[in-house]
Amino acid sequence: MTTTLPAYDEVVARYEPVIGLETHVELGTNTKMWCGCPTDFGGEPNTRVCPVCLGLPGSLPVANKAAIEATIRIGLALNCSIAQWCRFARKNYFYPDMPKNFQISQYDEPLCFEGYLDVEVNGETVRIGIERVHLEEDTGKTLHVGGATGRIHGATESLVDYNRAGIPLVEIVTKPIPGTGALAPEVARAYVTELRDVLRSLGVSDVRMEEGSLRCDVNTSLNLPGAEWGTRTETKNVNSLRSVERAVRSEMLRQASVLDAGGRITQETRHFHEDTGDTTPGRSKETATDYRYFPEPDLVPIAPDPAWVAELKAALPELPRLHRRRLQEAWGLSDLDMQSVLNAGAVELIEATVAAGATPAAARKWWLGELSRRANETGVELADVGATPAQVAELQGLVDAGKLNDKLARTVLEGVVAGEGTPTEIMTNRNLEVVSDTGALTAAVDEAIAANPGIADKIRSGKVAAAGALVGAVMKTTRGQADAKTVRELILARLGA
Amino acid sequence: MTDLTKLTAVEIAGLVASGETSAVEVTQAHLDRIAAVDGRVNAFLHVDTEGALAAAREVDTRRAAGAELGPLAGVPVAVKDVLTTKGVPTTVGSKILEGWRPPYDSTIVQRLRAAGTVMLGKTNMDEFAMGSSTEYSAYGPSRNPWDTDRIPGGSGGGSAAALAAYEAPLAIGSDTGGSIRQPGAVTGTVGAKPTYGGTSRYGLVAFSSSLDTPGPCARTVLDAALLHEAIGGHDPRDSTSIAAPVPDVVAAAKLGATGDLTGVRLGIVTEFGGEGAEPGVMAAFNEAVDTLTKLGAEIVEISCPNFGYALPAYYLIAPSECSSNLARFDGVRFGLRVGDDGNRSLEEVMSLTREAGFGPEVKRRIMIGTYALSSGYYDAYYGQAQKVRTLITRDFTAAFERVDALISPTTPFVAFPLGARTSDPYQMYLADLFTIPTNLYGGPGISVPCGLADGLPVGLQVMAPTMADDRMYRVAAALESAVGTLTPPVL
Known part of the structure; x- marks a missing residue:
C-alpha cells in the first residue's frame, strides 16, 4: 500500500x-x-x-x-x-x-x-x-x-x-x-x-x-x-x-x-x-x-x-497492584519514580535483583539505565534483554567490593548481555578488574610525568587542577582499569603538591 | 460327545472350571463352527483365530496353576466391530476405517479379557451403527439364521446372528436406538441395553454420545446377566460413566428363573399397541402378557403421551451428535485417505476421503445433523428435540411411580426380507419405534424371546428405571422360564 x-x-x-x-x-x-x-x-x-x-x-x-x-x-x-x-x-x-x-x-x-x-x-x-x-x-x-x-x-x-x-x-x-x-x-x-x-x-x-x-x-x-x-x-x-x-x-x-x-x-x-x-x-x-x-x-x-x-478465593495470593504498592513503600520511591519503573516493565526484575542481594537503588539504576537503553535499542522486552536479576546483583556486588568501577561494570554488563558468562567470569576472562596494585600504578604515573614535563611543572607550582590531564594519561595506559581517585593521589604525592 | 457350540455360557464355564473340557477345545469348536457356517451368515468381519486360541490357552494355564477363574472364564465372545481392540482390525462397518488397527483396547474389551473370556473376533454391523438390518454395512449384510434371505436386525445384526447360528455363546453389542434389542428380537436371542452410563463408552467408536450404550447379547437371560456384570461398572475414563455399583443383575436373573412374579407391577405402554405393529407380533406379545399374568405379575395399561415424538426427536439428536463425532474421519491421522496426489489441497483430500469412505446412510445423517445444529436452526431442531427428550423422561418417571417396569413388543415387525426397506429410510427407522424412547430417557431395556409369528421370532421388551437394570432381568428370566429359549433351525 x-x-x-x-x-x-x-x-x-x-x-x-x-x-x-x-x-x-x-x-x-x-x-x-x-x-x-x-x-x-x-x-x-x-x-x-x-x-x-x-x-x-x-x-x-x-x-x-x-x-x-x-x-x-x-x-x-x-x-x-x-x-x-x-x-x-x-x-x-x-x-x-x-x-x-x-x-x-x-x-x-x-x-x-x-x-x-x-x-x-x-x-x-x-x-x-x-x-x-x-x-x-x-x-x-x-x-x-x-x-x-x-x-x-x-x-x-x-x-x-x-x-x-x-x-x-x-x-x-x-x-x-x-x-x-x-x-x-x-x-x-x-x-x-x-x-x-x-x-x-x-x-x-x-x-x-x-x-x-x-x-x-x-x-x-x-x-x-x-x-x-x-x-x-x-x-x-x-x-x-x-x-x-x-x-x-x-x-x-x-x-x-x-x-x-x-x-x-x-x-x-x-x-x-x-x-x-x-x-x-x-x-x-x-x-x-x-x-x-x-x-x-x-x-x-x-x-x-x-x-x-x-x-x-480466600487462598488467592497478594495481587500485583497491592504487591507493587508494598514494594514502592519498601523501596522508598515517589509515585513518579514508581511509574517509570512500571513503564519500563522492571518491577519484578528489580524485586528479584534486590532478593539476590543488591540495594533497591542499585537494582533500579541498572534496570532503568543501561539495560532499559539496550532493550529500547534492540526492540525487546526488558526481561528478554539478556541479563538476569542474579547477574545484575552479582555485578553490583563486584562494584561494591571495589573490583569494578562504573565504567568497567558497564563493559562487563555488555559481556553478560552478549552471553559471555557471569559477571565474575567476564571480569576475569577479559582482565577488567580494577588495578589496585600501587607498584604497577606508580610506574604508570612516573611514565606519565616523564612524558608530560610541562604539566608536571604546573602541578609542582601549585596548579593542582592540571593533575586531571595526567590522570587521563594514566587511565589510558591502564585501559581504564585503575581507580581514578588513587591515581590522582599518587600523582600529587609524586610531585609533592 | 457334547456339541460345545450348543451350550450356554454358564454350561461352558462349568465344564472349563471342572476340567471336563478345556478353553482351547471350546474355542476351537467355535472357530470350526464359524468356518463351517459364516460363509452363509456373514456375522464376522474379522476372526481372530490366533488371538482367541492364545487367550484360551492362558485360561487353561491359569486353571492348571490353580488360579481361581471367574464365572465366564474360557467362554468365547464375539465383539461388535464398534469397539476398539488393540492390534485387531476395527472398522465400524465402514470403508473409512478399513484396515485400521487401534493402538488401544476399549474398556469393555479390557474387562472381557480380565474376566477370562475368549474374543473370537469382530462382528458385522450397519456402518457406524446407523441402521436396523446390517444392510448399511460396507462389507455386505449379515443374514438371519432363521431364514438367510432375511435380515438379522441392526445395527448389531452380526452379534445377534452369531449367537443364533451357534458361532458364539456370548456377544457384545451397542444400543443407540435399539441396536442390541431389535437384533435380539428378530433372531430369537436375548439383548440388553444397560442404563446409560452403566457400561463404559471408552473405546466405543461414537455414533451419538448421549445415547450410545454398550451391552450384552446372549442366548439366555442368565448368560446376558453374567456378561452384563463382567463388563459393567464405573470407568474413570468415561466421564458420563456412573460411579455406583452395577445392580445385581445375576441375582435378579436367578430370582426370575424361579418363575414367580408375585408382587411385580408391569405397565403396557398403550401408545405401542394398535396399527404400529404387525398382527403376528401383537398376538405373540399378548400371549406373553397372559403368561406374565399367570406368573403372578399385575398388569396395567399406562399412557406415555410423548412417546409418539420419540422417533423424530431421536432423528434430530442422534444425527446432530454424529455430524460432530464423525468429523474426525478426515484421512489425516488414520484410516482411508483418498486423493493425496501432491496436487490437491488438504481440504480437497479431506473431502474426497469422506466422499469415498462414508456410505449413503451415514452421509444422510451427517447432513441432517449439520443442518439441525446450524445457526438459526438450532433452536427449532436440536433445541426442540432436547425438550422432547425431557418430556419423554417425565413420561417414564411418571410411569415408574405406578409400575416396576414397562413392557412392549421390542420391534413392530419380525425379520423382514433383505432389501425390503432399503429404498425408504423412514420404513427402516420404524424398526426402532419401540426401543428409542428408552435411549432418550437413559434407562435400561431388554429384549427376550416371547414366541413365534409365521415361524419367525418375536421379542418382548422390558424397560426399567435408570440403575434398576436388575428389575428387567427378573421379568425377562421369568418369561424365559415359561416360554423357553427359541431354537433356530440349525444351518
Whole structure:
C-alpha cells in the first residue's frame, strides 16, 4: 500500500477509538485438559500424545480438575462471578491441527463472567470490564514445508505436531473499552501487562508470549465523537507487550486513513507483522464459519461447590497492584519514580535483583539505565534483554567490593548481555578488574610525568587542577582499569603538591 | 460327545472350571463352527483365530496353576466391530476405517479379557451403527439364521446372528436406538441395553454420545446377566460413566428363573399397541402378557403421551451428535485417505476421503445433523428435540411411580426380507419405534424371546428405571422360564 498514513495526534483529535482484547493463556497444569499426557514445552513432535489427545475413534475426554481450579482462580482474581453450573460445548470446524475437527470449548455458559481488572496508565486507574473467562483446549501446530514463505500456499507438505493438542487453554475476553482516546494503545498494553502479572502471581501459567503460552487478539474500531461505535477489526498474531501497543496504534492509523478517504471498515481478522508493525487482512468475518456449537455430550456439566470456590478465593495470593504498592513503600520511591519503573516493565526484575542481594537503588539504576537503553535499542522486552536479576546483583556486588568501577561494570554488563558468562567470569576472562596494585600504578604515573614535563611543572607550582590531564594519561595506559581517585593521589604525592 | 457350540455360557464355564473340557477345545469348536457356517451368515468381519486360541490357552494355564477363574472364564465372545481392540482390525462397518488397527483396547474389551473370556473376533454391523438390518454395512449384510434371505436386525445384526447360528455363546453389542434389542428380537436371542452410563463408552467408536450404550447379547437371560456384570461398572475414563455399583443383575436373573412374579407391577405402554405393529407380533406379545399374568405379575395399561415424538426427536439428536463425532474421519491421522496426489489441497483430500469412505446412510445423517445444529436452526431442531427428550423422561418417571417396569413388543415387525426397506429410510427407522424412547430417557431395556409369528421370532421388551437394570432381568428370566429359549433351525 502506498497510502500515506495520517499523523497520530490528528487521528485521535478526529476519532474516538474503542478497543477490546481476547487473551488466550496456556495453563501450566502437569497434564493435558482431557488426558494424562504431559504439557511441558518442547519435545520431539508427536511424542506427548495418546488416543485421547489424538482424537482416535472411541476415545473420550475427562476434564482435568486442576485446570478447572486454575480457571476459577483466574476468574476470582479478575473479580468475576463463578458459574454454579455450566457446560463445555463443541465448536465444530475442520482443521488438520485439531484432532477431532471440533474444539471442546465453552459457548454460552462460561465458567467465570462479569468481572474487571484495574490497570494504571500515567498514574490514572482505568477499570477494564471482563466479559468472560472460559476453559477450552489448545490445538496442535501445523508446519507447511516446501513453500517459499512457510505458509500454506505453495507448500508441498503439511506436517502436524499434536504435542500441544489438548493443553488447557483459558480465554479471557474484555468488554469493549471506549473512552481511552489517545491512550488506547497504552491502555491495551497496560491491560495485557497487568493481566500477565496477575496470571503469574497466581502461578497458573508461565505466561511467555514468545512461546505462545500467552496470546493476544486485539479488537479495534474508530468512531466520530458522539456517533455509534464503528466496525471493528480483530488483529491476531500479536505476540509481545510492545506489539499489543503497536498493533492498536497501527490499526487506528489504518482505519483513520480508510475513513478519511470516505471508505468503510470491513469487519475482518487481520494479522499483525512484527517486522513492519502493520496489519494485513486475514479471513473475512462476513463469510465466517458456522461453528454449530452444542453442549459437549461426552462431558458432564461442571458444578463447582460454592464452599470450594470460597476456599479458593480466600487462598488467592497478594495481587500485583497491592504487591507493587508494598514494594514502592519498601523501596522508598515517589509515585513518579514508581511509574517509570512500571513503564519500563522492571518491577519484578528489580524485586528479584534486590532478593539476590543488591540495594533497591542499585537494582533500579541498572534496570532503568543501561539495560532499559539496550532493550529500547534492540526492540525487546526488558526481561528478554539478556541479563538476569542474579547477574545484575552479582555485578553490583563486584562494584561494591571495589573490583569494578562504573565504567568497567558497564563493559562487563555488555559481556553478560552478549552471553559471555557471569559477571565474575567476564571480569576475569577479559582482565577488567580494577588495578589496585600501587607498584604497577606508580610506574604508570612516573611514565606519565616523564612524558608530560610541562604539566608536571604546573602541578609542582601549585596548579593542582592540571593533575586531571595526567590522570587521563594514566587511565589510558591502564585501559581504564585503575581507580581514578588513587591515581590522582599518587600523582600529587609524586610531585609533592 | 457334547456339541460345545450348543451350550450356554454358564454350561461352558462349568465344564472349563471342572476340567471336563478345556478353553482351547471350546474355542476351537467355535472357530470350526464359524468356518463351517459364516460363509452363509456373514456375522464376522474379522476372526481372530490366533488371538482367541492364545487367550484360551492362558485360561487353561491359569486353571492348571490353580488360579481361581471367574464365572465366564474360557467362554468365547464375539465383539461388535464398534469397539476398539488393540492390534485387531476395527472398522465400524465402514470403508473409512478399513484396515485400521487401534493402538488401544476399549474398556469393555479390557474387562472381557480380565474376566477370562475368549474374543473370537469382530462382528458385522450397519456402518457406524446407523441402521436396523446390517444392510448399511460396507462389507455386505449379515443374514438371519432363521431364514438367510432375511435380515438379522441392526445395527448389531452380526452379534445377534452369531449367537443364533451357534458361532458364539456370548456377544457384545451397542444400543443407540435399539441396536442390541431389535437384533435380539428378530433372531430369537436375548439383548440388553444397560442404563446409560452403566457400561463404559471408552473405546466405543461414537455414533451419538448421549445415547450410545454398550451391552450384552446372549442366548439366555442368565448368560446376558453374567456378561452384563463382567463388563459393567464405573470407568474413570468415561466421564458420563456412573460411579455406583452395577445392580445385581445375576441375582435378579436367578430370582426370575424361579418363575414367580408375585408382587411385580408391569405397565403396557398403550401408545405401542394398535396399527404400529404387525398382527403376528401383537398376538405373540399378548400371549406373553397372559403368561406374565399367570406368573403372578399385575398388569396395567399406562399412557406415555410423548412417546409418539420419540422417533423424530431421536432423528434430530442422534444425527446432530454424529455430524460432530464423525468429523474426525478426515484421512489425516488414520484410516482411508483418498486423493493425496501432491496436487490437491488438504481440504480437497479431506473431502474426497469422506466422499469415498462414508456410505449413503451415514452421509444422510451427517447432513441432517449439520443442518439441525446450524445457526438459526438450532433452536427449532436440536433445541426442540432436547425438550422432547425431557418430556419423554417425565413420561417414564411418571410411569415408574405406578409400575416396576414397562413392557412392549421390542420391534413392530419380525425379520423382514433383505432389501425390503432399503429404498425408504423412514420404513427402516420404524424398526426402532419401540426401543428409542428408552435411549432418550437413559434407562435400561431388554429384549427376550416371547414366541413365534409365521415361524419367525418375536421379542418382548422390558424397560426399567435408570440403575434398576436388575428389575428387567427378573421379568425377562421369568418369561424365559415359561416360554423357553427359541431354537433356530440349525444351518
